[in-house]
Amino acid sequence: MPLVVVGSVALDTVETPNEKRENLLGGSGSYFCYAASYFTPVKLVSVVGEDWPQEHTELLQSRNIDTAGLQVLPGEKTFHWSGRYHQNMNQRDTVDVQLNAMNRFDPVLPESYRRCQFLFLANDPPPLQRKVLRQCTGASLIVADTMDLWIDREREELLALLKEIDGLVLNDSEAQMLTGESNLVRAAHLVRELGPRFVVLKKGEHGAMFAGKHETYVMPAYPTANVVDPTGAGDSFAGGMMGYLAEQGNFEPETLKTAMAYGTLTASFTVEDFSIDRLKQIEREDLDERLEEYRRMLSF
């Protein structure tokens, strides 16, 4: 089944301890839809400026990603994010953020998007996420991401959103911030009690935790020796997860668990190079092969 994602599309400058790269294809929406495209047709909603390279749009289209919802704003520049990673790649500083076109992002879903059953609201301001919700009245699975900024500044709107969605994906530290609880199992379930039927905690290099009403489980990250650029790992995780759910057309507990595994492995490829460069080199069978390896790794 097709999957709609609303999220940012950006040009990134990323500096790791080994290399600096400029004007990379980035943004939560880009990583998400590319990751999800291994599983299902994706419909992207986002906004860019006049400087957006047409080749990026063509690249997405070549992956069966519908860009009818990608607005190009005249007279604007594309959202630009700059980040610098520490020697320990789990830590990074945001060096610069130029929202540019994102400042005027007013997501209007094309008619062809509105009947989609699978919807992902990538990390945007909660009022904007809620506005999208109202346009997707037929969605049967709505999952959102969020971030510390909105927990801090848009808590009321975020709490309202949580009552309207089925699943929330967020970082472990964000769950701790939202709930004031340091134990991650308890924090995840406290977030779940705020509304969503399930919560997925992203723990970076330590994997991800699933908290549903009747089950809690943890999936470790795939052990990657060669982390080149962790940017987009979380969005790729969400893309792989949601992509698999949409492909299967259901969100039964067993499907959700396999989706968590696919999300984990999609992210494990993303971090092996800058931007989506590593993803561009792989096919669905590479994900399936790594899934089998991962399954063996976790069986004893």
Place this chain on the structure above:
Amino acid sequence: MPLVVVGSVALDTVETPNEKRENLLGGSGSYFCYAASYFTPVKLVSVVGEDWPQEHTELLQSRNIDTAGLQVLPGEKTFHWSGRYHQNMNQRDTVDVQLNAMNRFDPVLPESYRRCQFLFLANDPPPLQRKVLRQCTGASLIVADTMDLWIDREREELLALLKEIDGLVLNDSEAQMLTGESNLVRAAHLVRELGPRFVVLKKGEHGAMFAGKHETYVMPAYPTANVVDPTGAGDSFAGGMMGYLAEQGNFEPETLKTAMAYGTLTASFTVEDFSIDRLKQIEREDLDERLEEYRRMLSF
């Protein structure tokens, strides 16, 4: 097969955000041997002072733990450790350390210990660990633990030890400190290249990683909502792991992996109460039941 452990036995004072408890049975050797006792007969080598409660010795003996190697030093007091946990229980401060009898610890293995094939050197100064090694010439599997203090102050002796052992168990931050490498997969393998055939990284609430020549895998921690006191989790992990290996009498890759799982689950019980109080309430079948649950959790 019997398993020999050389490690500390202590009386602990532990303060968590909710409670303060004094004179608890503690020490790496205590946690290790109690955890291992679910699987195999254990022979403890340690030292205590005159203040050591005889009931602790009897408790260990009731678990088929041989205390012939537990020396009681006249005129000495037992090693005393005090620690305080932060609101986030993954962080703690050592408030006080009174080595007392441990200062004069000169491990001499009883004759009946020396032919044991499974040996664990808990966290002691590397010169002392090496001294024990020389008394156990028939050991077929020697695994050691270490800590930041010895990496800092006894690096040469530690490097010599690494060439004499089969496996090393250490915290993730210690592996980073020893190798200067922040990527945990690379750090684990760099430690392995210093001598041992395998390295186990303990990642606290995030589980453990195994690094052997031909395989790398991660096992997540069992998701525990109710962490009362994390003290001894790492030693219980090692005890469960080594206990299972000694029970099976081999250290084939598949046995090692199941041993990692048992270690993980033994530790998950330890943190549910102070000292070994939770372990005292469980039997082998409780571990086996949780193992089956854990196996289901990791299968998809």
